[in-house]
Amino acid sequence: MQIIPHVPVLYAQVLEAFSDIENGVIIDCTMGYGGHSSMILEANPNIKLIAIDQDQTAIDFSTSRLEPYKERVEIKKGRFSTVIKEILKEHDIKEIRGVLADIGVSSLQLDQKERGFSFSSDNLDMRMDTDAQLSAAEVVNEYSQADLERILLEYGELRNYKKIASFIVSNRPFSSAKELSEALKHLMPTGKKIHPATLLMQAIRIEVNNELGELNSLLDTIEEAKFPNAKIAIISFHSLEDRMVKNSFVRWRESCICPKEAMRCTCSNDYSYGKILTKKPITAEDDELKANPRSRSAKLRVFQTDSKA
Template identity: 40%
Template structure:
């Protein structure tokens, strides 16, 4: 099942760690399951196939994904509800759809293959297209950010969200380039970045990779959405319900790891990320997986994009929902200490 391409918004997509996700969620009976990142419907199809009485509430902020999933809605004969929206609001969206509590939630974080491979979406420098990067159809685009943000803010975004050590040089190059004219395409931006960031010897990673990642995360508030989704899933899960999260880079995984550690009691005292945590407020989740689950050799060979994927899963306990973790919210934002401070 995990090897079958799923067609959604006009492009093939292979869901990552699919079998492992279904095993971690263990859906059964007449469960209601939330797929918070519908995309091309890979996880949703597998969930629908896991039991004849399972119902799936699938969410996506991308109108193209919602439109592309209508055929699956028809096939599912009332078992699938597609909802346009952000997965950070999944508990509210579930309640509005008549499911105030659910038995499982799955989140596949980051950009989808369809978005990366569609030049008009502007996510990738591999295809020249408009510098957009929006997962939805509202709000400022990457072009707006690149052309209007202050140089220091750009450096912060590229350094923190893109983990680009040459962020200051990249921001300066962007600032100089936009003085000659507005930067409108992915090829223009990639060329600007490549002028100051050199490819590492023997590496197949394009010099603009980290800059594009940082801008995309900022445009879509991806880390903020992830934090809100973790708290929302905690609220909407029934006791014993399970949450599975698949991440693709260290910033996402750090947030999930720290949230799970705090809520399961493993970071009760002494975590530098969660200095205010106490044992009394953090046992709302219990581990399902021991640490991260990684793709096997067969999946890596079949789908190279799975190489950085990590799956972590937790089960909801019967304790009351604790207050939101402000320290986790801090992990999703640009550190104030870095603003105005040294950048490379």
């Protein structure tokens, strides 16, 4: 019997977002351990699902988990920013009725200490794709102080990023996430409910996996594809990611693309991609927060494209 590792975040809200899709294809850009995928397939019995992941462990697990729906599932390995472009070449754009992306690391990846995501890990890895070249060890032990400052400020939003970067350079090499987080504990923010080194590890992980670049590429691909009558649902866990999604949705909604300083509209005022279905991001309810504290950072935004897109 297969042991299910965890329930995906905001699962009820995701199901609600796709509840009116009766046929066609839904793309799960971040399959992980098949939580959202299995629930979508169960709730939407006539749809087909294409699932993407770069983690071979997750693919092996989810291939087994999704076996009951094998006639309606296609699993592809790779970064979603690249694979979704391949999917669009293989399928009629009108077939795609939904796109889901759950941006971030999965609970099982966090819990597997050998993957190097955990504060108590005995190594420095953090690669979602274990075949990728760049690891956390290279970032921590080989990046210049200027590059470390950049990722600590941009991805970790740490105010004392210069001190942290200087400390890392002066005391490296570091061989494990445990050693790194312990050594830097005195420089980490205090008074929050999260582990003191959370923002530090988050910044390194985002750099290792190019998470913001991947999300930006996905948003660009969706915008260029002009899916007709499709739901776009994106879950983010970081303020920068959420801001990127929000800004893209706002831009997609606008009908006029003339410069703000223009005296009058000259663009035909017909550029709207659709409408935003979530004025504010959807967050976890109290029962989910109690069952899964990691859901506290999750934010879901949903966009509905026009039928004429």
